[in-house]
Amino acid sequence: MVAERIDGKAFAAGLRGQVAQEVARLKEEHGLTPGLAVVLVGEDPASQVYVRSKEKMTVEVGMNSYAHRLPADVSQGELISLVRTLNADRAVNGILVQFPLPKGLDQQQVIETISVVKDVDGFHPQNAGRLVAGMPGLVPCTPLGCMMLLKDRLGDLSGLNAVVIGRSTIVGKPMAQLLTNASATVTVAHSRTKDLPEVVRRADIVIAAVGRPEMVKGDWIKPGATVIDVGINRIDAPEKGEGKTRLVGDVDFAGASQVAGAITPVPGGVGPMTIACLLANTVTATCKANGLPVPAVLTA
Ligand SMILES: NC(=O)C1=CN([C@@H]2O[C@H](COP(=O)(O)OP(=O)(O)OC[C@H]3O[C@@H](n4cnc5c(N)ncnc54)[C@H](OP(=O)(O)O)[C@@H]3O)[C@@H](O)[C@H]2O)C=CC1
Numbered sequence: 001m002v003a004e005r006i007d008g009k010a011f012a013a014g015l016r017g018q019v020a021q022e023v024a025r026l027k028e029e030h031g032l033t034p035g036l037a038v039v040l041v042g043e044d045p046a047s048q049v050y051v052r053s054k055e056k057m058t059v060e061v062g063m064n065s066y067a068h069r070l071p072a073d074v075s076q077g078e079l080i081s082l083v084r085t086l087n088a089d090r091a092v093n094g095i096l097v098q099f100p101l102p103k104g105l106d107q108q109q110v111i112e113t114i115s116v117v118k119d120v121d122g123f124h125p126q127n128a129g130r131l132v133a134g135m136p137g138l139v140p141c142t143p144l145g146c147m148m149l150l151k152d153r154l155g156d157l158s159g160l161n162a163v164v165i166g167r168s169t170i171v172g173k174p175m176a177q178l179l180t181n182a183s184a185t186v187t188v189a190h191s192r193t194k195d196l197p198e199v200v201r202r203a204d205i206v207i208a209a210v211g212r213p214e215m216v217k218g219d220w221i222k223p224g225a226t227v228i229d230v231g232i233n234r235i236d237a238p239e240k241g242e243g244k245t246r247l248v249g250d251v252d253f254a255g256a257s258q259v260a261g262a263i264t265p266v267p268g269g270v271g272p273m274t275i276a277c278l279l280a281n282t283v284t285a286t287c288k289a290n291g292l293p294v295p296a297v298l299t300a
């Protein structure tokens with residue numbers, strides 16, 4: 001069997017189109033233009049690329065983008081005070097502080113300072129709690145994007161066996177929660193899991209969010225399973241020339257493609273969905289802030 005390639009890049013472009021329609025509607029009917037503030041601390045090259053890409057797409061869908069670049073040696077106090085200023089700014093509906101922060105800065109305090117209703121990353125403990133409690137809130141972008149891809153392919157997920165590899169607060173745990181809320185039977189695996197290949201073999205849905213290049217092998221995959229590869233790993237690619245690198249996921253794509261029913265590639269899979277969902281969450285936050293219903297196409 002050769003797996004269907006799930007085209008996250010194309011799906012994300014479609015979602016951005018729907019976001020653009022909602023933005024146009026908010027403008028026409030309510031005179032509102034959603035605004036997203038992105039804060040980048042320091043000069044990590046990968047983060048700079050992501051942040052530029054976010055800003056460009058924010059403007060493309062018709063929203064306002066507010067960029068704040070701070071030096072790596074900014075104090076915790078100055079960073080927190082910028083977040084408070086953005087919390088109070090009526091033009092700002094969503095706030096994203098790019099992670100990881102340079103050493104010495106407290107990420108958790110930043111997360112807890114961001115206003116719950118502007119927390120478009122969905123990292124605030126109150127949004128995490130809302131997800132667990134089944135209450136409406138802002139859902140982390142990467143798991144939200146994975147969920148949209150899964151529902152598009154599989155429809156109803158109830159009763160399916162799902163394995164989430166990874167238990168981070170930003171990907172693994174919220175992913176497992178969304179799958180549980182959709183009535184899948186969910187196993188969360190991590191670095192202490194015994195016999196991971198055997199656990200993965202039971203899964204109709206595999207979500208790999210580990211950060212280890214091509215760790216999940218083809219012979220771990222149940223024939224016909226749907227595989228969502230969240231991993232973004234830059235590895236050396238001497239075949240492309242000296243000093244060159246390439247991106248790979250947490251799944252051995254070539255091997256898994258022989259067995260799976262469908263699989264997301266890296267790049268072009270989950271990554272573009274994360275950014276599209278960030279824009280969707282900014283529209284969601286704008287609707288909520290103004291007492292308007294949240295369009296169903298922006299949720300999972
Ligand atoms: N596509 C996108 O938009 C995004 C991609 N990413 C990528 O997703 C990946 C995961 O990110 P993130 O969740 O932040 O990573 P973390 O490092 O926070 O979490 C990694 C998880 O993987 C588990 N793990 C580590 N080694 C193993 C192993 N050998 N077997 C089983 N489990 C293991 C860890 O277990 P334990 O808890 O026991 O330590 C941990 O729970 C990274 O590649 C990251 O770059 C992240 C965010 C967005």
Ligand SMILES: Nc1nc(=O)c2c([nH]1)NC[C@@H]1CN(c3ccc(C(=O)N[C@@H](CCC(=O)O)C(=O)O)cc3)C=[N+]21
Pocket residue numbers: 049050096097098099100121141232247266267268269270271272274275
């Ligand atoms: N506060 C915060 N929120 C985040 O959501 C957040 C963050 N910090 N820090 C870093 C991670 C990572 N992340 C990605 C987003 C898009 C791609 C993406 O678009 N990837 C492209 C490839 C990009 C390339 O070529 O380098 C793809 O997979 O096709 C990847 C990774 C968001 N993150």
